[in-house]
Amino acid sequence: MNDADYQQEPDLMPEDYEQHSPALADDVLPETLHLVPIPHRPFFPGQVQPVAINPQEWGATLKAVAKAGHGLVGLIYVEPHEPDSTAIGEFPEIGCVVRLHRPSSSQDGAGHFLAQGIKRFRIVRWLSDAPPYRAQVEYPRSRGDRDSDEVKAYAMAVIKEIKELLPLSPLYSEELKQYLANFSISEPGKLADFSAALTTAGGDKLQEVLSTLPLVARMDKVLVLLRRERELAELQGQITSQVNEKVSAQQRTFFLREQLKVIQKELGISKDDRSTDVELFEERLDALEPTEAVTKRIDDELQKLSVLETGSPEYGVTRNYLDWATQVPWGITSTDHLDLKHARTVLNEHHDGLDDVKKRILEFLAVGAFKGEISGSILLLVGPPGVGKTSIGRSVADALGRKFYRFSLGGMRDEAEIKGHRRTYIGAMPGKFVQALKDVGVSNPVIMLDEIDKIGASFQGDPASALLEVLDPEQNSEFLDHYLDLRLDLSKVLFVCTANQLDTIPGPLLDRMEVLRLSGYVAQEKLVIARNHLWPKMLERHGLRDDQLKINEAALRYVIESYCREAGVRDLEKQLARIMRKAVLELVESDAKKIRVGKKDIETLLGKPIFHPEKLLRGAGVATGLAWTAMGGATLAIESSQVHTLNRGFKLTGRLGETMKESADIAYSYVVAHLKDYGCDLDFFDTSMVHLHVPEGATPKDGPSAGVTMATALISLARNERIKRPLAMTGELTLTGQVLPVGGIREKVIAARRIKIPELILPFANRRDFEELPDYLREGLTVHFARSYREVFEFAFHEHRNDKSLH
Numbered sequence: 001m002n003d004a005d006y007q008q009e010p011d012l013m014p015e016d017y018e019q020h021s022p023a024l025a026d027d028v029l030p031e032t033l034h035l036v037p038i039p040h041r042p043f044f045p046g047q048v049q050p051v052a053i054n055p056q057e058w059g060a061t062l063k064a065v066a067k068a069g070h071g072l073v074g075l076i077y078v079e080p081h082e083p084d085s086t087a088i089g090e091f092p093e094i095g096c097v098v099r100l101h102r103p104s105s106s107q108d109g110a111g112h113f114l115a116q117g118i119k120r121f122r123i124v125r126w127l128s129d130a131p132p133y134r135a136q137v138e139y140p141r142s143r144g145d146r147d148s149d150e151v152k153a154y155a156m157a158v159i160k161e162i163k164e165l166l167p168l169s170p171l172y173s174e175e176l177k178q179y180l181a182n183f184s185i186s187e188p189g190k191l192a193d194f195s196a197a198l199t200t201a202g203g204d205k206l207q208e209v210l211s212t213l214p215l216v217a218r219m220d221k222v223l224v225l226l227r228r229e230r231e232l233a234e235l236q237g238q239i240t241s242q243v244n245e246k247v248s249a250q251q252r253t254f255f256l257r258e259q260l261k262v263i264q265k266e267l268g269i270s271k272d273d274r275s276t277d278v279e280l281f282e283e284r285l286d287a288l289e290p291t292e293a294v295t296k297r298i299d300d301e302l303q304k305l306s307v308l309e310t311g312s313p314e315y316g317v318t319r320n321y322l323d324w325a326t327q328v329p330w331g332i333t334s335t336d337h338l339d340l341k342h343a344r345t346v347l348n349e350h351h352d353g354l355d356d357v358k359k360r361i362l363e364f365l366a367v368g369a370f371k372g373e374i375s376g377s378i379l380l381l382v383g384p385p386g387v388g389k390t391s392i393g394r395s396v397a398d399a400l401g402r403k404f405y406r407f408s409l410g411g412m413r414d415e416a417e418i419k420g421h422r423r424t425y426i427g428a429m430p431g432k433f434v435q436a437l438k439d440v441g442v443s444n445p446v447i448m449l450d451e452i453d454k455i456g457a458s459f460q461g462d463p464a465s466a467l468l469e470v471l472d473p474e475q476n477s478e479f480l481d482h483y484l485d486l487r488l489d490l491s492k493v494l495f496v497c498t499a500n501q502l503d504t505i506p507g508p509l510l511d512r513m514e515v516l517r518l519s520g521y522v523a524q525e526k527l528v529i530a531r532n533h534l535w536p537k538m539l540e541r542h543g544l545r546d547d548q549l550k551i552n553e554a555a556l557r558y559v560i561e562s563y564c565r566e567a568g569v570r571d572l573e574k575q576l577a578r579i580m581r582k583a584v585l586e587l588v589e590s591d592a593k594k595i596r597v598g599k600k601d602i603e604t605l606l607g608k609p610i611f612h613p614e615k616l617l618r619g620a621g622v623a624t625g626l627a628w629t630a631m632g633g634a635t636l637a638i639e640s641s642q643v644h645t646l647n648r649g650f651k652l653t654g655r656l657g658e659t660m661k662e663s664a665d666i667a668y669s670y671v672v673a674h675l676k677d678y679g680c681d682l683d684f685f686d687t688s689m690v691h692l693h694v695p696e697g698a699t700p701k702d703g704p705s706a707g708v709t710m711a712t713a714l715i716s717l718a719r720n721e722r723i724k725r726p727l728a729m730t731g732e733l734t735l736t737g738q739v740l741p742v743g744g745i746r747e748k749v750i751a752a753r754r755i756k757i758p759e760l761i762l763p764f765a766n767r768r769d770f771e772e773l774p775d776y777l778r779e780g781l782t783v784h785f786a787r788s789y790r791e792v793f794e795f796a797f798h799e800h801r802n803d804k805s806l807h
């Protein structure tokens with residue numbers, strides 16, 4: 001068969017052929033047919049479909065068919081088990097004779113044909129049982145009465161089934177749908193064949209349909225196939241919609257995720273909050289060495305965090321807790337630099353004077369170096385403001401190579417500030433010590449507790465006892481912060497406390513501390529500190545070079561003496577800063593390259609002097625005492641006068657504290673009782689209204705140490721004899737005339753030197769305190785030590801005896 005052959009053939013629609021092609025009627029169909037086996041499924045009469053017949057394999061058959069001129073070939077369904085091994089015994093009896101057309105698009109030799117199914121045939125006898133197969137055939141007719149009700153009913157059932165099937169599957173083209181819809185029940189055989197061909201049933205099932213000649217039986221089989229097909233189609237529909245749903249859900253999630261990514265990118269958040277949080281905490285934890293208990297607790301909290309709703313308040317609380325708990329430097333310490341030479345250099349570099357304090361600190365560090373660790377001791381630096389307590393503390397940290405953290409306990413009334421709030425409170429926070437460790441990032445810093453003398457107590461608890469827990473070496477390795485609710489080891493921390501005075505420090509706290517006293521500076525020391533430290537520091541702070549601004553010694557001395565009368569150097573620092581600010585202004589405004597400050601410039605820069613050289617009050621009834629307060633030492637003038645002689649009386653003024661009032665009463669009683677001993681008129685006090693006054697001054701007036709001074713003022717009044725030399729005294733007086741020791745000898749000596757009093761009377765019991773003072777403080781002073789008031793009287797009113805004085 002060639003192209004020309006089949007192009008001459010009219011392409012008939014299958015339904016037309018029986019009615020309109022008498023040439024293809026049964027009687028003209030050949031008795032012998034060339035047979036070609038086809039795999040997968042049989043061909044049905046009425047079916048029009050492409051088939052592939054390999055010209056190389058079936059070349060002889062194709063040639064013979066072409067030669068016969070009718071283009072008819074028998075297609076017979078055989079599923080080859082193995083290629084080329086089909087024996088004719090496996091061939092079914094019934095096949096379909098088809099007319100082959102060459103599709104117009106086909107290329108020669110490709111073996112593609114359009115087959116048009118014409119009629120069933122049955123093999124009667126094999127003429128060639130090997131390829132090319134040939135057989136004698138007959139064309140059996142369908143059996144049964146096509147007009148019977150049963151057949152019609154079957155046909156209707158088939159049509160109904162098809163109609164239900166059609167909308168279910170997208171496999172059927174619109175054209176086919178229309179075509180099938182036009183099927184009529186009057187052609188039940190054709191209907192059954194088409195319906196069978198329509199299904200996706202397996203080859204064997206279809207062959208059964210093809211081989212069944214009775215109409216009812218065939219349609220019955222077809223109905224089964226159609227029903228299965230419908231079920232399949234429904235199932236397929238379900239699968240499709242499920243897949244669609246899945247795909248659209250996936251697409252939706254994908255789309256939303258993509259959107260989220262873009263939004264997060266815009267906002268600079270790349271991950272969701274929870275995973276960022278958890279990652280951050282785990283990362284922090286990796287860098288730490290917490291104990292098992294701590295690790296377990298933190299893990300539990302992390303676990304909790306991972307199940308909480310991120311927007312919930314509980315999430316916030318847990319997150320906050322973990323934020324703190326993972327920032328405590330569990331197990332992280334810095335290495336101590338226990339080198340005494342280095343420590344000495346650091347201390348000397350930053351501080352002038354303070355030799356005894358430095359010595360004590362070096363001793364302390366030496367013990368640490370010897371033991372290999374500094375723990376268990378607490379330093380307490382006591383002294384007036386601005387004497388360098390903080391900066392000494394800082395230098396200790398520097399010398400050890402430790403981190404430094406400072407906070408003030410002044411006015412602290414709430415225990416929670418030390419031990420933290422319990423987590424149940426809103427806005428709960430850990431205590432100061434946890435905060436300190438978090439800030440420094442190591443568990444062995446130097447922590448400075450400022451103003452430990454000003455720690456208070458209130459209804460919110462007693463911070464002092466909480467502090468005791470922190471400072472007690474027995475307890476502080478297991479310090480429990482209420483917020484963290486975890487045991488914290490504070491035993492490696494070196495605590496340095498500062499205070500202005502010892503009196504108000506709770507006893508149990510004081511017991512645990514090593515007290516180092518910084519008592520204030522005399523003018524000479526201040527001068528050195530100003531020149532070596534304060535001035536260079538201020539220059540740097542103001543961005544000045546030292547050749548741009550210079551100050552001479554006379555000017556510095558004038559500032560020290562006339563603008564800042566204080567024990568420390570804080571005011572001095574402020575005055576120097578004022579000088580700098582003015583100098584910078586002048587440098588900027590006047591184009592001057594450098595400025596030199598002399599004594600005469602000071603008043604222009606700082607205004608009128610605040611203090612004038614102190615003048616000692618002199619006269620009968622006046623004596624000079626020495627007082628000591630948290631602000632340092634000071635002189636204390638005590639005046640007495642005979643107001644009138646009308647009656648006996650004793651009056652006190654000067655806003656005196658209770659103890660001082662008692663001292664005055666004791667002094668009065670003592671003097672009245674011993675008038676004779678001290679050469680006074682015996683009836684002086686009987687007829688005198690005596691007024692004793694302690695003039696106003698910045699010094700708070702309390703304490704027993706003014707006793708001897710008051711007695712001296714009263715005796716001076718009674719004897720009407722003034723104390724001839726500049727002389728100051730201190731000491732507690734008892735009713736029987738004993739002189740008891742007092743505190744603050746160093747501060748008092750410094751105060752006396754400041755106003756240039758060269759002679760002092762001190763209680764005998766304070767002799768050691770005085771002797772321990774550095775040489776520069778003792779130098780040039782005449783000091784008498786008195787056991788009883790009689791001796792004080794001797795020193796004050798008679799020329800002093802050289803054997804009892806100390807130079």
Ligand SMILES: Nc1ncnc2c1ncn2[C@@H]1O[C@H](COP(=O)(O)OP(=O)(O)OP(=O)(O)O)[C@@H](O)[C@H]1O
Binds near residue numbers: 353354387389
């Ligand atoms: N001996 C000194 N040598 C050098 N500088 C000193 C000396 N004493 C104090 N200073 C300086 O004086 C200033 C004030 O000192 P610091 O703040 O240490 O005083 P403080 O005793 O802690 O005062 P406060 O009790 O008010 O806290 C600091 O700048 C400090 O460097």
